[in-house]
Amino acid sequence: MLTITRKLEFDAGHRIPDHKSQCRNLHGHRYTLEITLVGDIIQQEGSSDNGMIMDFSDVKAIAKETLVDVWDHAFLAYAKDTAVREFLESIPGHKTVIIDSIPTVENLARTAFNILHAAYKDRYGTGLHLHKLVLHETPNCWAEITADN
Numbered sequence: 001m002l003t004i005t006r007k008l009e010f011d012a013g014h015r016i017p018d019h020k021s022q023c024r025n026l027h028g029h030r031y032t033l034e035i036t037l038v039g040d041i042i043q044q045e046g047s048s049d050n051g052m053i054m055d056f057s058d059v060k061a062i063a064k065e066t067l068v069d070v071w072d073h074a075f076l077a078y079a080k081d082t083a084v085r086e087f088l089e090s091i092p093g094h095k096t097v098i099i100d101s102i103p104t105v106e107n108l109a110r111t112a113f114n115i116l117h118a119a120y121k122d123r124y125g126t127g128l129h130l131h132k133l134v135l136h137e138t139p140n141c142w143a144e145i146t147a148d149n
Ligand SMILES: Nc1nc2c(c(=O)[nH]1)N=C([C@H](O)[C@H](O)COP(=O)(O)OP(=O)(O)OP(=O)(O)O)CN2
Pocket: 016, 023, 029, 103, 104, 105, 106, 137, 138, 139, 140, 141
């Protein structure tokens, strides 16, 4: 299988409310996101993206618009984490993103996958779609999610 992968990075805060150790505290990470796409190679003489699955600059632009710029420098708060939600709401203009599951790297990877899968799906009629997403929370800890098809 032929794929392309674009890496992007963003910073975000989170906490795991019921964690047995340090991760229950408010803290942040520089997350690394790897987006792997699959699809037929564009065959269009004279086109800027001829010979590409998707131009890396377009991969980046879509990821930024739909996910990275939304999550960058935000606090990713669990919807049921009332204490943190109330605190953040008390700070005028605070950038907070509500996540409907505990913001572990597993759940964030799944949430990001769902957003990006919809964003890339079949842009060119080439069967283009998100094949795999890797989200690094630290250099040593990450989650991977792969499309079923
Ligand atoms: N399965 C998961 N386990 C943990 C998660 C998670 O999202 N999924 N998250 C955390 C913490 O939020 C933290 O991000 C990871 O902390 P830590 O284990 O300390 O990771 P480091 O890479 O910083 O650890 P070193 O010991 O410095 O290598 C915890 N668990």
